[in-house]
Amino acid sequence: MWKWFHQLASPPHFYRIAPVFSTWLLLPGLALIAYGAYAGLFLAPADYQQGDAFRIIYVHVPAAYLSMMAYMIMAVAGGIGLIWRMKLAHSVAASAAPLGAWFTFLALATGSIWGRPMWGTWWEWADPRMMSELILLFFYFGYMALRSAIDDTAKADKASAVLALVGVVNVIIVHYSVQWWSSLHQGRTIMAEGGPAMDPAMLRPLLAMIFGFTLVFGSLLLRRTRTEVLHRERRTRWVRDLILAPEGNS
Amino acid sequence: MEGVAMGGYAPYVWTCFGLTLLVLIINEWRIRVRHTSVYRDIEVRIKALEGHE
Amino acid sequence: MSAPQRDVPGMLDSLFAVARRDLLLAWKRPGDVLNPLFFFAMVCTLFPLAVGPSAEQLTFSGPGVLWVAALLAMLIALNSLFLSDFDDGSLEQLLVSPQPLPLLAIGKTAAHWLTSGLPLVLVSPIVAITYRMPGSVVVVLMLTLTLGTMSLSLLGSIGAALTVGLHRGTALLSLLILPLSMPVLIIGANTVSLAAGNETYSAGVWALAAYAVGALSLAPFATAAALRISNE
Numbered sequence: 464m465w466k467w468f469h470q471l472a473s474p475p476h477f478y479r480i481a482p483v484f485s486t487w488l489l490l491p492g493l494a495l496i497a498y499g500a501y502a503g504l505f506l507a508p509a510d511y512q513q514g515d516a517f518r519i520i521y522v523h524v525p526a527a528y529l530s531m532m533a534y535m536i537m538a539v540a541g542g543i544g545l546i547w548r549m550k551l552a553h554s555v556a557a558s559a560a561p562l563g564a565w566f567t568f569l570a571l572a573t574g575s576i577w578g579r580p581m582w583g584t585w586w587e588w589a590d591p592r593m594m595s596e597l598i599l600l601f602f603y604f605g606y607m608a609l610r611s612a613i614d615d616t617a618k619a620d621k622a623s624a625v626l627a628l629v630g631v632v633n634v635i636i637v638h639y640s641v642q643w644w645s646s647l648h649q650g651r652t653i654m655a656e657g658g659p660a661m662d663p664a665m666l667r668p669l670l671a672m673i674f675g676f677t678l679v680f681g682s683l684l685l686r687r688t689r690t691e692v693l694h695r696e697r698r699t700r701w702v703r704d705l706i707l708a709p710e711g712n713s
Numbered sequence: 714m715e716g717v718a719m720g721g722y723a724p725y726v727w728t729c730f731g732l733t734l735l736v737l738i739i740n741e742w743r744i745r746v747r748h749t750s751v752y753r754d755i756e757v758r759i760k761a762l763e764g765h766e
Numbered sequence: 767m768s769a770p771q772r773d774v775p776g777m778l779d780s781l782f783a784v785a786r787r788d789l790l791l792a793w794k795r796p797g798d799v800l801n802p803l804f805f806f807a808m809v810c811t812l813f814p815l816a817v818g819p820s821a822e823q824l825t826f827s828g829p830g831v832l833w834v835a836a837l838l839a840m841l842i843a844l845n846s847l848f849l850s851d852f853d854d855g856s857l858e859q860l861l862v863s864p865q866p867l868p869l870l871a872i873g874k875t876a877a878h879w880l881t882s883g884l885p886l887v888l889v890s891p892i893v894a895i896t897y898r899m900p901g902s903v904v905v906v907l908m909l910t911l912t913l914g915t916m917s918l919s920l921l922g923s924i925g926a927a928l929t930v931g932l933h934r935g936t937a938l939l940s941l942l943i944l945p946l947s948m949p950v951l952i953i954g955a956n957t958v959s960l961a962a963g964n965e966t967y968s969a970g971v972w973a974l975a976a977y978a979v980g981a982l983s984l985a986p987f988a989t990a991a992a993l994r995i996s997n998e
Contacts, residue, residue: 500730505716515719518726522733562740569736573729580725601945608941612932621995622928626942629924629988633946636977640949643973644956683740690748697755706752706759 472551474692475701481689489682495675503668510665519577521668525676527570527592530599531634532677533563536684537606538631541624551688553620554695556627557610558687562680564603570596591638591645598637602630616695780865784873785880791850792881799881802843803889809835810893821898828897829907829958835893836886836911837951840918841943843882845936847874847926848993857930861997868986871993875923875986883915899962906961906971913974914954920978920985921946927992950977 503521510517537559544552574593575585587593609626613619661669696702719726775783792799813831817823851857860870887908894904925943929935957970 504726504730509720514722516722516725518719518722519729522729526733565736565740569733572732576725576729576732580722598945598948601941605938605941605945608938609928612929612934612938618995618998622992625924625988625992625995626928629946632984633949636949637945640952640973644952647956647960679737683744686744686748690744690751693748693755694751697751697758702755703759706756707763 472549474551474696474699475705477551478689478692478696478705481685485682485685485689488678488685492675492678492682495671496679499668499671499675503672507665507668508662513581516577516580519573521672523570523573523577524669525672526566526573527596528673529676529680530563530567530570530596533559533566533680533684534599534603534627534634535631537563538627541620541627545621545624545628550695551692553624554688554691555684556624557620558684558691560603560607560610562683562687564600564607566680567596567600567603571600589645589648591641594641594645595634595638598641599634602634606630775865777865777869780863781869781873781876784860784870785877788874788877789880792877798843798846799885802839802882803885805842806835806839806886806889807893809838810897824897825899825962828894828899829903829962830955832890832893832897832907833911833914833951833955833958836890836915837918837947839886840882840915840922841940843878844919844922844926844939844943847878847923848930849926852930852997857993858997861994867990867993871923871927871986871989872982875919875989878923879916879919883912883919886915887911903958903962906967907958909971910954910957910974913971913978914950917950917974917978917981918947920981920989921950923989924985924992927989927996930993930996950974953977 499521503518507518509515537556540552540556540559543549544556571593574590574596578587578590578593579585606623606626610619610623613622693702717723810831813827814824817827848857851860861867863870890907890911891904894907899907922943925939925946928942929939932938953970953973957967957974960967960970
């Protein structure tokens with residue numbers, strides 16, 4: 464097991480097998496999304512309060528979930544890279560950040576569009592979830608800015624890993640402080656907190672969407688990391704052999 | 714088709730789903746473009762270093 | 767432990783030595799201490815000019831304005847935390863010293879708070895009175911600012927350590943520190959607002975105190991790690 468892990472982490476091996484894994488994740492992921500989108504849009508019954516507008520949940524919740532999962536991956540990978548000096552982990556962290564920022568943006572955009580018919584405004588300052596997502600987006604920007612400001616890759620990896628780990632503690636505190644703040648100002652949320660059990664016909668597409676998005680995200684992350692590995696290892700022997708080998712196409 | 718009308722919420726619902734599709738496509742496309750450009754850069758440099766072929 | 771090494775000072779001694787040196791330097795360069803204070807006063811002047819001078823407006827926005835201005839002033843002061851030490855090479859001396867680096871980081875952060883946070887706390891009543899804040903609320907303001915600026919100094923030391931020696935570091939530092947400092951601002955400003963509205967505010971004060979204690983126990987390690995990385 465440990466040996467297998469070690470082999471996986473070696474850049475040439477990872478570069479070779481990443482596309483295979485990526486395809487295995489992508490195809491079922493797309494199938495799940497296709498089912499979830501169809502069932503969510505046409506088969507699930509309309510919500511008794513929000514009507515058909517509630518169907519936005521099928522893209523909003525997966526995006527919000529991925530925005531946080533990408534952050535956790537970024538921080539954990541940074542920590543692994545910092546403690547065990549594993550180069551592949553830093554490549555994963557560097558690749559997770561822009562993807563996470565995209566999904567955070569998507570969660571904010573869909574939340575805002577959902578808010579327009581529900582709240583009557585594009586942006587409700589007192590909604591704690593939207594505020595947490597916005598601060599998360601700022602944090603992604605800071606992380607990426609720090610990375611790009613340091614020219615030395617090894618140094619950028621370690622500095623941004625420290626920032627990501629500090630940020631994990633911060634994200635939790637932001638969550639609770641924003642909730643407290645919103646309770647002072649009568650915050651309004653679109654989604655009921657936990658709420659009564661969802662109709663299975665509504666819940667099934669949602670779970671399919673969340674699972675499908677996670678798989679597609681994994682596929683994107685693997686391929687982004689693969690390119691990052693290739694770029695970082697551009698001066699090594701195995702890359703040279705790969706390029707000069709006749710069948711070594713991209 | 715009444716399903717497409719989304720009970721009057723069609724602009725909101727379809728914009729959200731369209732935006733999601735767009736974000737997925739942009740990310741997929743960016744990954745491909747970046748991989749090609751990184752690969753080409755390395756190829757050009759290594760072929761120049763080898764000086765032949 | 768029978769023969770202690772005479773030439774290595776104790777851990778607390780070294781903490782105080784680092785802090786004393788920074789305080790002396792600040793005394794010789796009062797501009798570094800005064801500029802953030804002037805900045806604070808000026809930002810507080812901008813708001814009535816922009817939103818209008820009515821008493822109602824001022825009492826309503828006072829806590830928020832004072833807190834945002836204090837946060838920005840702390841950010842301005844933060845830039846100088848490690849910069850001069852980095853330029854003259856004394857930062858490397860700290861890194862190779864036999865004392866634990868987190869402890870020295872506490873010393874530097876403490877000196878920084880004494881020269882940036884504490885003056886802000888002392889000046890804030892003057893500005894608060896011009897915003898027509900009653901005396902009991904001013905006390906709460908000073909209490910929350912004391913705890914809040916301590917946390918901000920500790921958080922800021924991480925950011926300053928990460929960006930030390932980088933070009934265009936100032937804008938980057940703000941980008942890193944502002945998202946981190948939002949909980950402090952949220953709790954601090956709203957606690958003062960609650961006090962101004964004659965509501966119970968003790969929860970906010972305790973939350974700020976907990977935050978400060980948490981930051982004091984965790985931030986120095988992050989700062990030390992960041993200093994080592996930045997100086998490799």
